[in-house]
Amino acid sequence: MTPPAVEPRKPAILTVDDDPAVSRAVTRDLRRHYGERYRIVRAESGADAIATLKELKLRGDAVAVIVSDYRMPQMSGIDFLEKAMDMYPLARRVLLTAYADVSAAIDAINVVDLDHYLQKPWDPPAEKLYPVIDDLLEKWHATGDRAMPYTKVIGHRYSDRSWEVRQFLARNGYSFRAVNAEEPKGQQLLEAAGLDDSRLPVVITEKGETLVEPTDVELATLLGLSTSPQLEMYDLAVIGGGPAGLAAAVYGASEGLKTVLIEKSSTGGQAGRSSKIENYLGFPRGVSGAELTTSARLQAEKFGAEVITTQEAGKLEVNGVGAAHSIQLNEDHTIGARAVILATGVDYRQLQITGCWDDPDDPGCNYIGRGVYYGASVSDNSECAGEDVYIVGGANSAGQAAMYMSQTAKSVTMLIRGSSLEAGMSQYLVDRILKTPNITVRTCTEVIDTTADDDHLTGLLLSDRRTGETETVTCDRMCCFIGATPRTDWLEEAGIARDDHGFVLSGPDVMKVSGWMLDRPPHHLETSVPGVFVAGDVRSESAKRVAAAVGEGSMAVMLVHRYLAEA
Template sequence: MTTADSSRRAVLLTVDDDPGVSRAVARDLRRRYGERYRVVRAESGDSALDALKEIKLRGDLVAVILADYRMPEMNGIEFLERAMDIHPGARRILLTAYADTGAAIDAINVVDLDHYLLKPWDPPEEKLYPVLDDLLDAWLSSDHRPVPETKVVGHRWSARSTGVREFLARNQVPYRWYLSDQPEGQRLLAAAGHDGMRLPVVVAPGGEVLVEPSDQDLASQVGLATSPAEEFYDLVVIGAGPAGLGAAVYGASEGLRTVLIERTATGGQAGQSARIENYLGFPDGVSGAQLTDRARRQAGRFGAEMLTACEVTALEVSGPTRTVRFADGSSVAAHSVILTTGVNYRLLDVPGMTEFTGRGVYYGSALTEAAGCEGQDVFIVGGANSAGQAAVYLSRTAKSVTLLVRAPSLEASMSHYLIQQIAAVPTIHVRTGTEVSGVHGSDHLEGLALRDRASGRTELVDCQRMFVFIGAAPRTDWLDGVVRRDDHGFVLTGPDLTAEGRRPPGWEPDRLPYHLETSVPGVFAAGDVRSESAKRVASAVGEGAMAVMLVHRYLEGL
């Protein structure tokens, strides 16, 4: 056992209703073990159980419990029975008088007692410490490691449980996942005082309990910033995908007071990619999570402020000020704004699909579900690069992966290198000219109806996990009436706003819009959200950097 700070030391807990005895036990324990263990004492069974529950929720460990046999309301054996439910790995000692040795011997079978000690135990060097030394050596040799991370207790087919896990994973927050119907999950629920009817239950590292938390509540609890530190900035970047991260890095590194605002998690769709193999400088490929984490840390090192779980609902223009409003009623203002909100996956329009979202149907490559695909037949809907990357990644553990593609081939929508990789994996099957026409199941997805587009024939297949990649659409409705967009909702910029070299309607500056500037001076767009953009990670990063250069030009003209 290593001895880090005291908050992470394992606990020696003693409970005795006699205050004098309680203090004496704690004194002797601290004298020999105080540097390596945290000694906690209680004077009743109920207060000791409360302490054990709090220790459980904090993720700390209990190495040894010493309980007096003769306590009112709850004797030592009854207490140890209940303590076992909370900390089954703790070693158990019963403190008894000579007249109670029979009860102590019986307790060896009832509560799997490790030892009993007769009172008084003087001198402790002969009667107490040798016993504890042996029990601590045995405890240290067992695999009872501390769990200081956030803990999530949920159901395998709970959509919100999946959402919470995805949020934590994509924001690089360490956590442990416990199923609510397994022993450790049940122990955590009991310690938190919940019956498991409402899931997930999230236990923060400090022991705080959240039931079915929103993303914002979750972000606040695990230490992610959700509100701006200042009221006014040089630059607000909305959306933390590759374009937004690129803009934040270059904006902050060039001295602009920069804040990056993200609705869910940094990385966007690229952050969910299992492997990006055509990004410059990574000949062996890089996962979206790795690339995102490096960019996020780089932006932070240059001083960019990052806000998570912030839902942007409006953009307001007042003279030179650009104000961004949030769903909770708060706002932040700046001289300039870069829109890098990217795109959202399109929903598969099949009857009953909504019911199974998060319960077997996942949009994008759900990071937390990969382990659950082991040994299963997995289906992926889509024929573009994101679908191909997911197929190669999931084929490592899945029994089989079937790509369902509406088009007659992959060549028109997928990069050549990915097509070659897929062809080389024997467990990946490609079904072209095929679409999902129906889904079925009880509390989770259990099967699909697949329709052959040429013949019209329908086939029923078993399926518990399906991942959907069928294109994407911008989420820009909140810009209505402020920023001009094309017929598909993508933001128009630069030359797309001008006709025959004329300034767009309502344009006040005595110049044409800069290349990435929108119909509102000082508001720029970069990456996938921009009309006619290349929809590639490298181009998004480049546009983010280029937008910052144009922000400087705009600010110089104020």
């Protein structure tokens, strides 16, 4: 999906006057002189002007100058400017007064921190209006508020759901800005939307539409993603939207198969979270995981593949050799497919220490999404600005996260159980890390406990595996990359053979552990169930590299064609 284009917006100059003739006159003069650089907005009452400011705030537009009449019914210019200050405190304020109101206007300077007052009439504007506005605009540009012409996600810093919403949008390539609900900007946006911080997160779109505590389905609808299958039967169903699944969808659809890809959250898998992949063939300057996988999704859709988001495969029903298999999805959807490719990928293994895992005996003690994260933790590296970040793990994904967050974090410390980075990481990445001044690598070190403040992580207890010595450190954010757990529990009922670690067996390995029911041997990537194939990290003994996953996804489609020709 292509992220929505964000066009530069002109800052607004707002005029408010209950006299239509005066209102038109000041708008005409402002537009004549400033119309090319600013958006001139007119209101004829204080209430209308407040409504206009709320709309501008929700849309993320900046307001540079507010010009208000003093004498207006229902709401005086002073009262209006007081309310306007709450939404746009940095906008410059001008009061229009008649000669008899000059003393009142002067007294009001202290009330609304007035920047200037003008007497009516202001003719000629070149002498009496434009020099004043020019000066105020210059001051506003030096210190003033800036537009936020993006979708805004307002949430608490230590809210797991707020983090999940940001991740969902970011991993689907959607432009947005994260706003802390406790900061003035967040409070202003909530007030403009008529909300408070009791129901978060809140998503305010670029057009000013508001989603309160949105579900993944609502977010997918916002992004224009499909959330339910269009057909009941497909030639090929691909389960999982990482590099292997995307490659399978591209090749399946391009070769004429009715193809559907099912992904529970966002396409890309673990690769989609990588800030920069520098050793993928054909990208000498590197490519972000999101860019690579978003392009792959667009490519699959271009060839006619149906990509379904927010659906998860929960059951695979095997209907016999040559018959279509049934896949049960959430929300009571069931689809049929003549062939299936399993590309569900893996989850990062959870640390079995306080607050770092889904402990059924203590569900309230969980800091996941509130300082503890598995995989990449930030949708924008500004989220970790000024923080002390610890990264647990020494593979490429951990190194890429360290490099990305080091751009804004106060410090990044990598904790490695082994004796060196080189054992599990590409050399080019090792060299980059060692040259980055705010990244520290601690080998032979592991996390054995956590410290917390109320509901979020504040520190770690570390142990030196060589000496046994322990140390408590301050930690704002811990990101874990400590091995893989395959997403295969749902396959047990279907009789899919797996190894001792839960990874799916295929090809010759199937013959060693299960009764193969056909005269022919299983195809190289075929599982113990004929017509069900596996590709990518979820396959036993796979290479765990993006290029390998892409290759297996495309190879699996070739084997699907052979299977369908035989059936």
